[in-house]
Amino acid sequence: MRPSQRQLDQLRDIKLTRQYTKHAEGSVLVEFGDTKVICTASVEESVPRFLKGSGSGWVTAEYGMLPRSTGSRMDREAARGKQSGRTQEIQRLIGRSLRAALDMKLLGENTIKLDCDVIQADGGTRTASITGGCVALYDAVNFLLAKKAIKQNPIKQLIGSVSVGMYQGVPVLDLDYAEDSTADTDMNVVMNEAGRFIEVQGTAENGDYDAEQLQQMIALAQKGIAELVVKQKQVLGLL
């Protein structure tokens, strides 16, 4: 039995709120249960140096947690003067994942910066960030299309992400903190709307896992991400 009383293959309540703040070209509050992340997408009409003159655009991401988004207060990274290894690992994952959503040639020499800031953490902040970030990215692209800064829509596909894990020997979908902190294996999966993999990261926190368990977790993730993509399409008016 899961602490949250959910079924093994049941997502938490998922909410995606567009136009959450007023300044950003894309701005989404994503909620996976009690996990709440503000994802903004900001458009810049330039590209990093390695792309200057290439005709291609870029997508990059930054991630942060409010100091008291967690059960006990974490030091503020801006005050400590550097981002933790965990933060860097996560924002690299978000950036890689969301670059898969776009055709960079069609984006032209524009950069879209995703900022994913965790307001309240209860497990799965990186998967919520990717899922909500994709919607913010979509809105930023719409902004570029509306002002005719680009001619053709560069969106190739929606990207969703969810965590799966082995909890008390059983594969479960979308771990919350109570599960995540005691799980044997924690796996973050990123997929496109066609159900194909963009990224798989599975860590045996405690012990190890075999190919069959890997398969079971992968299957759960596929089911969960398919549901997340439906949520994305609903909120974007694509369904």
Place this chain on the structure above:
Amino acid sequence: MRPSQRQLDQLRDIKLTRQYTKHAEGSVLVEFGDTKVICTASVEESVPRFLKGSGSGWVTAEYGMLPRSTGSRMDREAARGKQSGRTQEIQRLIGRSLRAALDMKLLGENTIKLDCDVIQADGGTRTASITGGCVALYDAVNFLLAKKAIKQNPIKQLIGSVSVGMYQGVPVLDLDYAEDSTADTDMNVVMNEAGRFIEVQGTAENGDYDAEQLQQMIALAQKGIAELVVKQKQVLGLL
């Protein structure tokens, strides 16, 4: 005429939402119109080194802005590796102001850390932070009383803050961004619930001001802060 159509002595819509997030001992969303700040108060059962063994507690504050809380995206301070001078100036002001709310002896050797994170900026983020932070502080003190970590209530007084300024030659209350960015003088005032000053900071951004104008602005601030304290008391159930 003000861009927002407000009267010269009229505050923006003020909202204080308690228990905004679930982990912090005090957690408040404060809104001054479109300016939105999450203020959390975290309790630590220890004090900075200079107070060890003194029997007294401490209150300190940190301030941050989400990168896209503003019209154009600002670099993330955690990524740049240091907090700006503006950030440090503001968090020092918030800390000083809220220390005036408490009797540090009655707080005992506990520290309350305020985190004020701006979700959306439209002028007056520091005054909103102080006003909302005071409510979060109040809730954190209630937490300490409820768990009997302290015996006597250390709250001496509520603290509120508002900006005033000379806008097109006329004193106005609670400047929003449209006013603030073109005002001749910008003054931030912090007062206690008895209407006495804790801090006054007035800067002639453009030109200078005389003693009479100073008086006019001060009078406006007194009116505004009195109204803010009423809001604080309402949300805290003290009225």
Place this chain on the structure above:
Amino acid sequence: MRPSQRQLDQLRDIKLTRQYTKHAEGSVLVEFGDTKVICTASVEESVPRFLKGSGSGWVTAEYGMLPRSTGSRMDREAARGKQSGRTQEIQRLIGRSLRAALDMKLLGENTIKLDCDVIQADGGTRTASITGGCVALYDAVNFLLAKKAIKQNPIKQLIGSVSVGMYQGVPVLDLDYAEDSTADTDMNVVMNEAGRFIEVQGTAENGDYDAEQLQQMIALAQKGIAELVVKQKQVLGLL
């Protein structure tokens, strides 16, 4: 009775020594009693990026204290790898205040950098820095005029600064360290030579203050700054 035996409205001995060091375009040793600050003004024939092509110039300031300018040795900020919040707050104040002295259009695309380095501290280092820095700025402008780098004098007005405070319940002028460290309220006031305000910063360190006390302190500051401006004019040969 003040520890220094001064009258309530009496400044400390004020000395302004021009050409204190030989390399800078403006170089002043300012002494407010035992507080001694070297203020140098350096001319650069360029402006920060946000002013490129605007035709306007800029004034900026940096502040530092020698490690043993104080009663107990402070860590060297260069060795710690960052400037403290207090340092940043002060140098922002100095820069803002001295920008009020100049017409930036007449300065052309030149930058004047003020460096205020405290050799010996006894209270009031920021007000001494502004007062002495204004004289160094004046000399740097003279340098630009003499080499015909600018055609018209951009000096609009002299700027002076002094601290006032409530000490043992009484308003006093120009607090030294013995007073400053125990004062109830500490207020730094910056004015132009016409006696109008550029900046007012008043902090209740201990308790609070009311509008009448604010008025009394302001009046003292006006008297003190008027005397400081006379000193500036004397040393600059304007009287």
Place this chain on the structure above:
Amino acid sequence: MRPSQRQLDQLRDIKLTRQYTKHAEGSVLVEFGDTKVICTASVEESVPRFLKGSGSGWVTAEYGMLPRSTGSRMDREAARGKQSGRTQEIQRLIGRSLRAALDMKLLGENTIKLDCDVIQADGGTRTASITGGCVALYDAVNFLLAKKAIKQNPIKQLIGSVSVGMYQGVPVLDLDYAEDSTADTDMNVVMNEAGRFIEVQGTAENGDYDAEQLQQMIALAQKGIAELVVKQKQVLGLL
């Protein structure tokens, strides 16, 4: 056909040289073809603060590349003043992976620090680091046993790691730089000597991959790691 003429399931030449340098308790030069990494294991008779008094030990890792280990010179991280996100991501992976080799209780309150420094890079530096680091770790444990600092051998299992990927549509084992830089998918797999997973990280650099391809890559990795574990056992005299 692979650029290196290897079979699809063929590892590069693997060499593990123990006692490569003289100071460290464990010191291994690991070579995966032209990729060369010095792995040292250093014993410290203490543990990080969060383990003080727990009776348990710890394993941690740091990773670096010599500036000219790569085709074009990279900036030295020590000179830039911070480690890149990539470096942090890799050293977190190495540390997590090698902690799986030990029973931390049996290690007692000792810490083993792995330093993996890339002398020459040709793809797969992180998997070489884990594979070589495990041998260095083994030697450091032997050192502790020999000096009777611990009573019982804490080694639970050997850990090996290899990369696999989709190269021109075909799954290949142990990618070198020529393959890695153009692969569609790059997957790093960490397994124990029983062939069970410790970590799986698969990234679609270009496009995406499906569950069948995931399976094929996983199978290749299992074959490769089994061979690497044989190499480890040979050099450790366990076969």
Place this chain on the structure above:
Amino acid sequence: MRPSQRQLDQLRDIKLTRQYTKHAEGSVLVEFGDTKVICTASVEESVPRFLKGSGSGWVTAEYGMLPRSTGSRMDREAARGKQSGRTQEIQRLIGRSLRAALDMKLLGENTIKLDCDVIQADGGTRTASITGGCVALYDAVNFLLAKKAIKQNPIKQLIGSVSVGMYQGVPVLDLDYAEDSTADTDMNVVMNEAGRFIEVQGTAENGDYDAEQLQQMIALAQKGIAELVVKQKQVLGLL
């Protein structure tokens, strides 16, 4: 002929002013012609960790230049967030040199920190710092003796330093900036009052030098340092 019209073996005007500032236990303004350095010595009743419990004391030094101590303004190291290699090289030299002045056992577990801050630079700032720092150190030791924190005088010998160099093919003593910036060889020599070497650092900036030239420079340095030690003794009342 030297630009300053000095004889080849002639020092600049040397001034040592004790009690230059009021807070430090030792405080000296040292002038080698136009080079002016404030040297303060601060006493701390503790030692670095590696000396705890050893019964021995320590002497350490820090060095800085005011931004406009030089012909063109240098960036402030505190603002850049790190000390330059040159600064570190110099402060290490000053610390090593002045440790030779004391018997660390007799100093007991006390630390004396020298701060050498260049007010105006005209060549030879490191040699002036050592020469002036030694007098400040002497005064700090007197302070410890006067308050009976140590029983026996730990001063072993006075230490002086001067630069010599090959200027236009001729060995000269005590180079000023005009000479230093065009010299073929620049050598800094540190000696004790007995005329024996503590440190010799000679760099061929331009070309090279042979053993005979080395001898000539060394002989000049011996003469110069003997004169500097007389100055130190005079100002300390030892002659």
Place this chain on the structure above:
Amino acid sequence: MRPSQRQLDQLRDIKLTRQYTKHAEGSVLVEFGDTKVICTASVEESVPRFLKGSGSGWVTAEYGMLPRSTGSRMDREAARGKQSGRTQEIQRLIGRSLRAALDMKLLGENTIKLDCDVIQADGGTRTASITGGCVALYDAVNFLLAKKAIKQNPIKQLIGSVSVGMYQGVPVLDLDYAEDSTADTDMNVVMNEAGRFIEVQGTAENGDYDAEQLQQMIALAQKGIAELVVKQKQVLGLL
């Protein structure tokens, strides 16, 4: 008797291995006995800003130690976020010394960066770095000549370096760690192939030394460097 049984004027076994790694234009493993340093020379077709348009090139150096190159593990500088004063002092020395090898005009606007990374330390790492770095520099110049990026050979002379010192009252050549850590005086000497000085740095670690001892050490260094230059010429095929 020396701990290593060497004669007083005997170098350790010296080995210079060219083409040690495959990517750098020059790559040398230098061994002075158990001291092992990888020296790579990287060519960049640009110069630092202060040389842009001058027609001259530049040589610069960076130095690092692997964390466990030493008897006890040192913190990694990249993780600490800054290079130590010792590191900076050494890399400045290497750069200065090797710039003496080249005619910068003939190098044209190219930069050669030397990276000296200590794999195993046993005393004399900086002198080994200079001696090995010179060979790597030579190979990088050959690379530029071979690809006709420069027309004329800019090598003026080979540069070698060795340490000498007073060990138990006797001058000895090429100190290893056992000697270096207890020597009274430690001197690093850099010479060109003509036996003339480029740099002399002699520090009395313990006590002092006189002119005669200086002469004796210098003579030993001349003998040792002459032998090192023969080694350089042999490995470069110049003998």
